[in-house]
Amino acid sequence: xxxxxxxxxxxxxxxxxxxxxxxxxxxxxxxxxxxxxxxxxxxxxxxxxxxxxxxxxxxxxxxxxxxxxxxxxxxxxxxxxxxxxxxxxxxxxxxxxxxxxxxxxxxxxxxxxxxxxxxxxxxxxxxxxxxxxxxxxxxxxxxxxxxxxxxxxxxxxxxxxxxxxxxxxxxxxxxxxxxxxxxxxxxxxxxxxxxxxxxxxxxxxxxxxxx
Numbered sequence: 001x002x003x004x005x006x007x008x009x010x011x012x013x014x015x016x017x018x019x020x021x022x023x024x025x026x027x028x029x030x031x032x033x034x035x036x037x038x039x040x041x042x043x044x045x046x047x048x049x050x051x052x053x054x055x056x057x058x059x060x061x062x063x064x065x066x067x068x069x070x071x072x073x074x075x076x077x078x079x080x081x082x083x084x085x086x087x088x089x090x091x092x093x094x095x096x097x098x099x100x101x102x103x104x105x106x107x108x109x110x111x112x113x114x115x116x117x118x119x120x121x122x123x124x125x126x127x128x129x130x131x132x133x134x135x136x137x138x139x140x141x142x143x144x145x146x147x148x149x150x151x152x153x154x155x156x157x158x159x160x161x162x163x164x165x166x167x168x169x170x171x172x173x174x175x176x177x178x179x180x181x182x183x184x185x186x187x188x189x190x191x192x193x194x195x196x197x198x199x200x201x202x203x204x205x206x207x208x209x210x211x
Contacts, residue, residue, distance in 0.1 A: 015074040022089035077107035098172030102165040141170045
């Protein structure tokens, strides 16, 4: 059967990209829960599937509500539900939290998560790290984040939000997380501030969407 004419269809963006060695849904869920110290950040907020095909197979209405999901999609956040949907086969080991935080941060809008002073300080910090040439982990993460923003031809309006999102993702990829206390303390403190705020604000958002 075809969907009704008034069915709302998701037309948002997807994080995309293939990896040589993806994970399974179980592995990705366990990784996320372990990093954040339990299901606090993910329960009721994140749906993890092995693949796009598995997502469609699990929900007969998904092909109508979310048509044309690319096979290399990593994740997306549906503003209608406030839930993130992740596809494990396109997410490498250790990359799950970065992808998730990127999606949540961009969906909610970092400008809405922090007050103006906090937001400006986070942006200024990343840009100052990128200006350094000391090969520190902060500098490498910031340069990688700026490189990805510019490669994506991000609009001026979205530049700073995307910069924060990519900086979070690159920090996690570099091994900086609440669980694995690797890397520079400055970067770790920066990431923890973002993570703690995302946890609080996404909980409030989802409590209004999810029963």
